[in-house]
Amino acid sequence: MIVVPGTVIGKRGDRLEGAYYFIGDYAVASSVAIKEVRGNKIKITPLSGIYIPNKGDIVIGRIIEVYPNGWQVDINSPYHGFLLIRDAVYEFVDITKTDLNNYYTYGEFISTCHPLGYTSIILPIT
Structure with a gap:
């Protein structure tokens, strides 16, 4: 799923990884990104900008x-x-x-x- 800045992607306490920030108890995307949900983990991968590799990336x-x-x-x-x-x-x-x-x-x-x-x-x- 593609998300845009400001899209709610999860809540405080969720297993989050990638480009996001919190507004109150909600995690929101900080850039145009791909949202992947695998089990209880939410990964946000920006579609542009500087690339910082994560564990498991090719x-x-x-x-x-x-x-x-x-x-x-x-x-x-x-x-x-x-x-x-x-x-x-x-x-x-x-x-x-x-x-x-x-x-x-x-x-x-x-x-x-x-x-x-x-x-x-x-x-x-x-």
């Missing part, structure tokens, strides 16, 4: 720097992401002998997802 990013222990990722947010080797590579990597550009390199796009809610899968986007 995130697409571009590698902007390769470090000895991982990759800095531009996720089009006020903050950059950092992808550690242990979260991206499912084998032992000797960082003293391995060039991480062999896995992901500058300019490459990747996507992360949490299919089971607790583990990441990193996928190169081709």
Whole structure:
């Protein structure tokens, strides 16, 4: 459901996440957004503005720097992401002998997802 600023989306005490504020005991949307209700959780995702990732989001990013222990990722947010080797590579990597550009390199796009809610899968986007 799409909501506009000022739309009542819930009440104080509800499990709310996203772009909202309170007027008295009612939570109202603070921007044009998508309202999702899953069980007893209400999530408000703005359709424009700065993106701040939430736990469980599928995130697409571009590698902007390769470090000895991982990759800095531009996720089009006020903050950059950092992808550690242990979260991206499912084998032992000797960082003293391995060039991480062999896995992901500058300019490459990747996507992360949490299919089971607790583990990441990193996928190169081709």
